[in-house]
């Protein structure tokens with residue numbers, strides 16, 4: 055068994071050396087084969103130089119240097135693509151996660167496909183970080199139906215299968231457990247230690263919450279309607295169209311039987327508007343249906359995920 059540890063770093067020059075030292079101590083003690091992938095996410099300080107230096111002396115280290123700052127999710131994705139382990143562990147590079155928790159996560163992977171850390175005693179500012187995070191976790195649990203206390207914790211472990219088929223966008227790495235659970239993987243949560251950031255600056259503030267919420271909408275939409283967009287737009291379109299039709303019918307009948315003028319009535323405008331909106335929505339749903347087909351066919355992306363093939367078959 056090989057373990058890959060994936061760590062994104064953006065301007066963490068004050069943390070890299072200690073991070074490497076502590077990781078090495080913990081990983082050597084476990085006794086399994088391992089590799090550590092440090093992803094330099096376009097740092098402008100000496101992070102990359104330090105990493106290269108470490109890599110030259112430790113052949114278990116792989117350094118990926120991204121061309122510019124792509125963000126934490128993209129850095130994780132790069133790490134996943136270049137990792138070779140059967141188990142992939144992710145964590146932050148600022149020593150807020152504790153490398154000493156890694157053996158516990160790996161141990162739990164015996165009975166699970168994904169283990170997620172829970173920073174029960176999170177050491178971050180309350181107003182700007184912990185409060186939005188409590189609300190975000192509540193919302194994500196409600197919307198996705200996967201109950202975790204701490205989606206945002208970077209310290210997680212995955213079986214290779216789980217992330218193999220995932221494409222990550224935006225702030226999506228925190229939604230991996232939710233997306234994975236729809237494929238039917240076993241998920242566990244475990245309390246992990248959290249430290250305040252001692253050196254370097256946090257790269258995020260409250261604005262991140264907005265991006266997370268927008269990504270949540272995407273995830274929910276993809277979960278429910280990605281292969282059937284007309285089922286989403288259709289009912290709204292039909293309702294609006296039908297309402298518009300009956301309003302117009304009512305006006306027309308009134309005109310025919312009572313001769314009442316309808317040209318200046320606001321209701322006419324509403325009726326016409328609802329019919330147009332209805333047609334638009336159904337049109338959008340149909341366009342969506344076409345896009346879904348193009349998307350799946352160009353990517354050769356199946357609309358299912360196979361866990362195992364038993365007997366002879368294409369591997």
Ligand code: UDP
Pocket residue numbers: 062063064065066095123124125126129145146147148150255256257258
């Ligand atoms: N990070 C990154 N790219 C970015 C921002 C952050 O690779 O654009 C890394 C950062 O170096 C750290 C981890 O992601 O290792 C978490 O970042 P940070 O500590 O700033 O987030 P916080 O703990 O405040 O949520």
Ligand code: MG
Pocket residue numbers: 146148150251256
């Ligand atoms: Mg941090």
